[in-house]
Amino acid sequence: MISAITEGVKVSVQTEYQAEYSNPLHEHFVFSYRIRIENESDFTVQLLRRHWFIHDANGTIREVEGEGVIGKQPVLEPGEFHEYVSGCNLNTSIGKMVGTYLMERIMDGKHFMVQIPGFSMIAPYRLN
Incomplete structure (x- = not known):
């Protein structure tokens, strides 16, 4: 699991290759990722938007x-967290994702960007 902290908001990511949904012979690779967003700040915050860049090994960027x-x-009080699982499909067995969340500090309406740590998606057989 990899993590990054921006303005007291910690984002952790864990990925998993989904072999049962993938079809390497047809260049279809599916990965899931679990994200945990923890509010380690002293303020209540709300996640408003997400922005992702998805790269595959062919140089394609979505x-x-x-x-x-x-x-x-989700609205997160200090000390609270939100966790979710999502997925991504690629045309290659290796890829990466990086992005940001737009957050709002509830007390004063201040908007700020939280970095999502860049993470790799690699089909396990590529690691041999």
């Missing part, structure tokens, strides 16, 4: 942007 995460815009 950009994904939208409200919240999996249909939610």
